[in-house]
Amino acid sequence: MAVNFEVFESFCAVQGIRIGVTQSAVRYANRDDMVLFELDEGTHTAGVFTLNAFCAAPVTICKTHLQQTDPRYLIINTGNANAGTGPQGYRNAVATCELVAETTGCSPAEVLPFSTGVIGEPLNMDAFRRGVPAAYENLDGANWKRAASGIMTTDTLPKGYSQQLNIDGVSTTITGISKGAGMIMPNMATMLGFIATDAAVDKSILQQWCKQLADASFNRITIDGDTSTNDSCLLIATGKSGLTISDANSPAAVQLFSALKQAFQALAQAIVRDGEGATKFVTVEVSAAQSQKEALDVAYTVSHSPLVKTAMFASDANWGRILAAVGRSGIQNFDLDKVQIYLNDVQIVENGGRCESYTEEAGAAVFAESEFTIAIQLGRGDVTETLWTTDLSHEYVSINADYRS
Amino acid sequence: MAVNFEVFESFCAVQGIRIGVTQSAVRYANRDDMVLFELDEGTHTAGVFTLNAFCAAPVTICKTHLQQTDPRYLIINTGNANAGTGPQGYRNAVATCELVAETTGCSPAEVLPFSTGVIGEPLNMDAFRRGVPAAYENLDGANWKRAASGIMTTDTLPKGYSQQLNIDGVSTTITGISKGAGMIMPNMATMLGFIATDAAVDKSILQQWCKQLADASFNRITIDGDTSTNDSCLLIATGKSGLTISDANSPAAVQLFSALKQAFQALAQAIVRDGEGATKFVTVEVSAAQSQKEALDVAYTVSHSPLVKTAMFASDANWGRILAAVGRSGIQNFDLDKVQIYLNDVQIVENGGRCESYTEEAGAAVFAESEFTIAIQLGRGDVTETLWTTDLSHEYVSINADYRS
Numbered sequence: 183m184a185v186n187f188e189v190f191e192s193f194c195a196v197q198g199i200r201i202g203v204t205q206s207a208v209r210y211a212n213r214d215d216m217v218l219f220e221l222d223e224g225t226h227t228a229g230v231f232t233l234n235a236f237c238a239a240p241v242t243i244c245k246t247h248l249q250q251t252d253p254r255y256l257i258i259n260t261g262n263a264n265a266g267t268g269p270q271g272y273r274n275a276v277a278t279c280e281l282v283a284e285t286t287g288c289s290p291a292e293v294l295p296f297s298t299g300v301i302g303e304p305l306n307m308d309a310f311r312r313g314v315p316a317a318y319e320n321l322d323g324a325n326w327k328r329a330a331s332g333i334m335t336t337d338t339l340p341k342g343y344s345q346q347l348n349i350d351g352v353s354t355t356i357t358g359i360s361k362g363a364g365m366i367m368p369n370m371a372t373m374l375g376f377i378a379t380d381a382a383v384d385k386s387i388l389q390q391w392c393k394q395l396a397d398a399s400f401n402r403i404t405i406d407g408d409t410s411t412n413d414s415c416l417l418i419a420t421g422k423s424g425l426t427i428s429d430a431n432s433p434a435a436v437q438l439f440s441a442l443k444q445a446f447q448a449l450a451q452a453i454v455r456d457g458e459g460a461t462k463f464v465t466v467e468v469s470a471a472q473s474q475k476e477a478l479d480v481a482y483t484v485s486h487s488p489l490v491k492t493a494m495f496a497s498d499a500n501w502g503r504i505l506a507a508v509g510r511s512g513i514q515n516f517d518l519d520k521v522q523i524y525l526n527d528v529q530i531v532e533n534g535g536r537c538e539s540y541t542e543e544a545g546a547a548v549f550a551e552s553e554f555t556i557a558i559q560l561g562r563g564d565v566t567e568t569l570w571t572t573d574l575s576h577e578y579v580s581i582n583a584d585y586r587s
Numbered sequence: 588m589a590v591n592f593e594v595f596e597s598f599c600a601v602q603g604i605r606i607g608v609t610q611s612a613v614r615y616a617n618r619d620d621m622v623l624f625e626l627d628e629g630t631h632t633a634g635v636f637t638l639n640a641f642c643a644a645p646v647t648i649c650k651t652h653l654q655q656t657d658p659r660y661l662i663i664n665t666g667n668a669n670a671g672t673g674p675q676g677y678r679n680a681v682a683t684c685e686l687v688a689e690t691t692g693c694s695p696a697e698v699l700p701f702s703t704g705v706i707g708e709p710l711n712m713d714a715f716r717r718g719v720p721a722a723y724e725n726l727d728g729a730n731w732k733r734a735a736s737g738i739m740t741t742d743t744l745p746k747g748y749s750q751q752l753n754i755d756g757v758s759t760t761i762t763g764i765s766k767g768a769g770m771i772m773p774n775m776a777t778m779l780g781f782i783a784t785d786a787a788v789d790k791s792i793l794q795q796w797c798k799q800l801a802d803a804s805f806n807r808i809t810i811d812g813d814t815s816t817n818d819s820c821l822l823i824a825t826g827k828s829g830l831t832i833s834d835a836n837s838p839a840a841v842q843l844f845s846a847l848k849q850a851f852q853a854l855a856q857a858i859v860r861d862g863e864g865a866t867k868f869v870t871v872e873v874s875a876a877q878s879q880k881e882a883l884d885v886a887y888t889v890s891h892s893p894l895v896k897t898a899m900f901a902s903d904a905n906w907g908r909i910l911a912a913v914g915r916s917g918i919q920n921f922d923l924d925k926v927q928i929y930l931n932d933v934q935i936v937e938n939g940g941r942c943e944s945y946t947e948e949a950g951a952a953v954f955a956e957s958e959f960t961i962a963i964q965l966g967r968g969d970v971t972e973t974l975w976t977t978d979l980s981h982e983y984v985s986i987n988a989d990y991r992s
Contacts, residue, residue, distance in 0.1 A: 235921040236914030266910045268940025301907025406893040409915035488811040496988035502706025505671045509641030510814035516640040535673025583901035
């Protein structure tokens, strides 16, 4: 029941990256559940990770290893998050890196481990002993699509994006995959996102971009407000295309950044479109705010309100619930008379009260669409922030009441 | 489907208070929907009100009138919140007070108006012209039970509490009613609560108590995290019993305060037990926090997490979701190794990881109960806060997807 979701089919390989995918039965049998990325020497990688204090063992190790060196291998399993697993979980994540190092001949610090799935279960290490060599056996640059499926949990569809562009006369590729469908209010990055280009990008620029791009994409989506323990997003630059970015302000850098932003936003929005139980894809835009925090506070309060979300599900333009959510979002010295609210181009609130021209029919027509925008003008400043979110449906309750059974 | 809810039957009248209840058809026909309280001269009244910036017109007027004088009449309608109704809504609330003043012979400033129901609809003033005289006609000290029903919206059961106690040899009564089932995360008080005693309490003590009591009851419940535009809670002291409280630290004051706290908490918990779609009544206790804010942040984050709430609904002790919610609640410099989490007396998290002795069976047995406690020890200080909340069920989605239709 994903919302206007087109499965991406035409992946371009990224020079310098090969991917192995296998069925390790780490949790479920007969599905791809383990993915190994091999990155050529010289590849730079930047990452952003969850801010959840209970971050998973693999996240802790990723952060440590990324500070030490550029990774040569990424090992990803689905089905088990290796979070809330204590010292043994940490030892298992270390052992995973050692296993990849033994199999491939790199050092353990050159391996980044990623886990996604249920929290609090011990990791099945036998699955890694089976899966890592098997994934290494079938490394192939053309495996992006299979990898997108191999990292899914409650996702119903694989999420990918790929584009070839010409910058300074050099053909450059951007390809990425992501996953996530619940426990989604990324606070640094989404559950998992891997975006790669074959351009060469200076490491300091790459890290700065990764943060900026995540802030404009994965950090602007929310399904249920629950920040995961395992959110991780990597931006990888192999440097094989011949395009070199060493000045973030050069025209080539601006063009590449813009294309990367398109990739990040497409992958982030794909997560919302395939959100657990989603029947609507809703853009919440807050403008004329005094600060970014204020704009985001209002946008998140509206996006997380169970009453607004159930009204979306019901296609009932119950705008009083939007108003109430804006009112409780914590703005100080709030002059309500300056507030305007629109559903697409239908104005519902004018100067803090019900708009004279508003009709239930006009509001209902917008809410009946599968995609629409709630635009809230605060009349306080010039800051705008945009979030993407979904409704709260029976299907969401069913999925999360049944997830572990 | 209220949770372990016993309808209160044996109301004691409060000397100095008479109540009229009528069917005004303000929104729906054939139900009690308008309640008029008459308070004897000499009665002191204290109130706390919603902090939602979009507070309803009647709330604005209540606050103004309470600053001017003690009220002689309260007029309450259900079915329409008179919120988000702009200048006309304000004029309607003023007109309501004037109507009561004309009917009863008091001044408009001696009237407090309360509205609850749908947001953003114009108030039906014809209903008040019919209802106010009719309610005035049937004023009676014994009408508490009917009043409890007359203020209900999506509540399935009326909420009341009554107790007679002997303080300093004087028989004193405490009686109260409340309502609310959705848009419940009171931020000052619940949707509507009216608690009265026939003791005489100094006005400054009464206001201080009202705030303290609301903080220990209505401000510690949450159903969906949506703070209403109309939350109001009144504490009324008629002074007719012969008991006089003029020192908040006297033994009599301590005894009365303690009894009032019991009344406030019973009425607040009744709202949770009858919460929209509630199948569980859950106490979330956060202890060993550094500050009240920190304890409440953790408690609210756990209580509002859709994933924790759906796990409650499913009777699935998915403790990883509790852990993830604690982790994202915003605590700085959080030493996870000191965190302990219990479901009733079953320890699930020990020193930040899964407790060795924990079994799925033991956790599932607690979650299968209709009432249980999630106790979270942060290991950081000595502050404890307790919230009461419910699960997130299909019924909640159904109620709120259908509410206006």
